[in-house]
Amino acid sequence: MAYTADDWPITAATLPFPGVDPQGRSVNEADASHWRSVFDEIRAAGFTNVDLFDNWIKPGDLSTQRLDELVRTAKEAGLGLPAISAVRRSVMDAEHGEENLAYTHRTLEAAAAMGARVVSVGLHQALTPEQQKQLWFWTVEGYKSPEGDRDAWNLTVKRLQELGRHAEELGLLISLEMYEDTYIGTADSTVALVKDIGLDNVGINPDVGNLVRLHRPIESWLEIMEKTLPYANYWHVKNYIRDEDVARDHYVAMPTSLELGLINYRKSIEIAIANGYQGMICTEHYGGDGLSVSSTNQQYLREKVLPRTSDYALGKSQVRQG
Template identity: 55%
Template sequence: MALTAETWPIAASLLPFTAERLADGEPDAQALRRWQRVFDAVVDAGFDAVDLTDTWTAFGDLTPVQTDAMRESLAQSGLTPASLSVIRRSVTDELDGEENLAYSHRCIDLAADWGVGVVSVGLHRPLTAEQRQQLWFWTVAGHRDPYDDPATWELAVRRFRELGRHAADVGVLLSLEMYEHTYLGTADSAVRLVEDIGMDVVGLNPDFGNLIRLHEPIEDWREIARQTLPYANYWHVKNYTRDEDAVTGAVTSSPTYLESGLIDYRSALQCAIEAGFQGVICTEHYGGDGLSMSAANRDYLRDRILPRRAYDPPPSRVRQQFPQSAGAAR
């Protein structure tokens, strides 16, 4: 059944919330209250769906007791866990790649157990010390994947294919997040990676915001959209203002509302829907009151951008299934 503005699953990212430090054993009353406050804040902002963003809680590291407690806290809030985002745990990391792969498998299992339809993974690494010292971390270059190293490329293909097989076995989608200076950092490379993996359960999370904020020359977002949106099965949406001084070469960027930045999301959503996109949308924002900004962006999408009437979507190049609960009417 085709989605409409009323039924489209739009999830709040948990990026704005302070990271939870997990301890072994049963969560104490204070931890339970913190979890509940976060979920209640998301509900109070008008969301009925949430992205399980693992910068807030390492969901793949929850003990069985913690898993039950977290799931109960979610149920009490009335939120639907629509997606799970695995952040900065590259499966090709020279030191932690195998553990990141194992962690991603655990996240897929949790997603299947909780009825979460899509798990987003990527190749971006932890922030460097220099990046953490900046106001905006993207103003300083971090890790770069070795584009001239076939062995590392094949490692990424092999490990994502392994995760894809697991996802397919348990009925979950796997989405690869586009991110600067990785094999998912340009339109051509991201599409090639998905095609080399060659599984309809594996698609793209076309987070162009990660690319257009860079203080360096960038691809035209329209060309990124044209190439990648046919492969989208999940989508982190955010926007940035961008100014380029042709004389000095200076570039500035700053987070802003979806409707105000460089990316025209009216055109981007139309392009995605025409390509068959019917996936979960997650609203993200850095800085300020990120949750309120995410809520404003949700309202922009629902009230002015997403289709009012259902129609049969065209066939997609990747699978577009998601939990029935995630698409339920508000």
């Protein structure tokens, strides 16, 4: 049975929450009461599922006992934990690549133990000191994948295949989050990478918001969606107001809700369904009250965009759906 607006699985990102508790302890070391306070906020905002972004908590670094406690705490708050997003832990980090690979394997194990269905990973690395100084970090260029380096490309494929095979053993999907200046940074490169990996449980997280926010020329958001959505298996959604004055080489973007930004999510969902998409959707937002904007985004999707009934024509995806 195809999903409808009422039952389409939508997760809240824990992105708005800091990685330390009020006592300054890592959230991994915090009391379960702190986890519960965050989960209660998310539930009160209208969500029933959470994507555990590891800027907040790192499930792969929790003991078995603490992981069980996390799942139990979420359940008591009325929330499911179907997804983990491992952020800025690139397996191709020049200094920490092997460490990040091991971390991602632990994250997959944690996801399976939690009963999750998908782990989102990327090739973006830690913010540079210069990026950390900015109001919006994306206004300054960060790490770039070595362009034209076939050895680096092949190693990326090899390591992601390794993770994909492990995920398959655990009954999980892996989704590759699009991010500028990496091998998952353009539509064509992202699709080529997924094809080279060649595993149907490894697909694309078409987080096109990461690309339209750049203060420079960008690909057409519509062309990116058309090329990547046939391979999508999870989806971080957010939006930005964008203005361009090409003659003056002037580009500006600022966060806004899904409904008001440059990316037309009504059209994007239409394309997704035509290409068989039945994956979860995670609502994100940077700045201000990110949880409330994410809640507004969920409301917009359910009330205005997602199909009201299940009798719509569903296309065929090129990857496995969750």
